[in-house]
Amino acid sequence: MERKDINEMMQEHVNTYSSPSDLKITDMRVANIDGAPKHCPLIKIYTNQGIVGFGEVRDASSATYALMLKSRLLGENPLNVDKLFRRIKQFGGHSRQGGGVSGIEIALWDIAGKAWGVPLWQLLGGKFRDKVRMYCDTDVDGKHTGTDMGHALKKRMEKGFTFLKMDLGIELMLDEPGCLNAPLGFLEDIKKYSMKAINHQKGSVDRDMMLGKNYETFTIPHHATGIHLTQKGMDFLENYVKEVRDVIGYEVPLAIDHFGHINIEDCILFARRLEKYNIAWIEDIAPWHYTSHYVKIANSCSVPICTGEDIYLAKNFKPLLSSGGVSVVHPDVLTVGGAMEMKKLGNLCDKYGTAMAVHMAESPVACMAAIHCAAAVQNVLAVEFHSSDVTWWNDLAVGIDNPLIQNGFVNVPNKPGLGIDSLNEELIAQHLHEKYPGQWEPTEEWNNEWSNDREWS
Structure with a gap:
């Protein structure tokens, strides 16, 4: 030859x-x-x-x-x-x-x-890990108990997830007498907004929701709503968490989101109740830009405090990081400014001794971007996954692992760019937004x- x-x-x-x-x-x-x-x-x-x-x-x-x-x-x-x-x-x-x-x-x-x-991770300076841990956010529709949520989370564990998150907050108690204290009629407006928001997410855009009274009610910042938890309300939520832990045990990390727009004093009181349930973090319990509120809450309890999915550019995390207002930052690669800003934020986390958990509630395109960033950042707890029940999600991107998540992790790809060969155009056509x-x-x-x-x- x-x-x-x-x-x-x-x-x-x-x-x-x-x-x-x-x-x-x-x-x-x-x-x-x-x-x-x-x-x-x-x-x-x-x-x-x-x-x-x-x-x-x-x-x-x-x-x-x-x-x-x-x-x-x-x-x-x-x-x-x-x-x-x-x-x-x-x-x-x-x-x-x-x-x-x-x-x-x-x-x-x-x-x-x-x-x-x-691959993108190489353009960011190389990788710290070959696989990225995913944490699974979990919803339960309709009125339900902590036991119901516990069983839903248990199913996530059976799929291989090693880190969990659930919603916990005032919307669980909107129909529970005596659990919430608020200006009369205010909670009814929140219920109306919540139903319209659900319809909006399903594709039915409601102009009243976008421009009307209920939208304005729901966008008042936490400290100005006048909503308080009663002792009965705190008992209700604590029992919910206890029921969850009774099902899933205390060994698996469990984070909490969507507590609700309530004052920081009640957040502190309830966070103290959560201390015995080994909570990984409690998320977005105040508007992220009120640094002093986060410092006050963080200094008043031992539950890790987390925020950041709505912060644009790494430099805007500095007040929270330098003040000690958070134990975990929670950036979204599609808000923070992209991959290089995530890398910069990772370096800031190293400087201030803060962990990072990556927010991700999007398609496989954003997911793969988050995976590359998580591989290239040193101290990452996990990347969020919010589509475990969307059976066609993985098929949107051609060329990625399918299933992408294996035993709670995603293997970091070595293919060029994001590692996506093409998009599944037929599947996209089936799921186009009706508007x-x-x-x-x-x-x-x-x-x-x-x-x-x-x-x-």
Whole structure:
């Protein structure tokens, strides 16, 4: 057999799929899916060499946050991720407003990984782990007991999950007499809003919910609602937690979310009751930007305090971290600003001795981004998974492990970019949001938007 020339052998291992220096962004399009577990706007960024980057806007958000940035990206080399991020980051904001910038940043890294033939975690500096622990958020529909929730969580454990989370808060007691103290009629408004919110998540957008009285009622910050837990209410919630622990035991970590918009004094009183139930953390019990509230709560109980899914940019975590107001930060890669901001936040967590648990309630696109970030950040507890009951979720992305979660972990992929070969277009078509039925339709109306974007004179 004739021996191959050394140059020929080297060429077999060189990525010739693209000429990176000549890459240009040519288009951006979206598809809005629903029920995965929420409304998830997916992004594709196209290039002149056929490489397509996958991204996603934060769950329960709007694709407009990404599309408005299209004109700032067209014609640019997508591999200049930092340059483009600095150009568009002024248009991001906290919570869902960070979704456009963050989703685009992820799509740019996906293109960069594909162009250079390396996974995203390598572009972030390498990995600390080969598999990432997932924690499973769990819901139980309708009126139920802690025992019911315990059995639902037990099923998650039987699937292999080693870390759990559940909701616990005032909505469990809206129909329980004597458990809540509030201005008369206020709780009825919350119940109306809650039902409309449920309908909205199922795709029925209610204009009254978006603009009406009930929405305004529900967006009053915790300390200004006037809602208090009575002793009966605290007994009710504590018994709920006890029933859960009676089913699942005390060995598995259990985190708590959605306590409700109540004052910090009641949060402290109830957190003290939770101390004997080995709670991993209690989440978002005050608006994240009230640092002094978090410090007061953290200094008054021994239950770990967590927040952060609505914080945009790593630097905005500094007040909470430096003050000791949280034991766990909870960023979402699609709000914080994308993968590099997650890496920066991880470094801040190391500096201040704070753990990280990654929020993720989106499609496999966001999930894979979170997995790469979690692999590249040193002190990560786990990444959230909120779609255990969505049977078609895993099939949305072609080329990832299926099942993706095995024995409570996801194997960190070594494939280029996010590790997704393609998206399942037929499945996306079956789950398009009823209010946004277009699937990767042209978006030329966003091509030429211009403003003097400079933030200084």
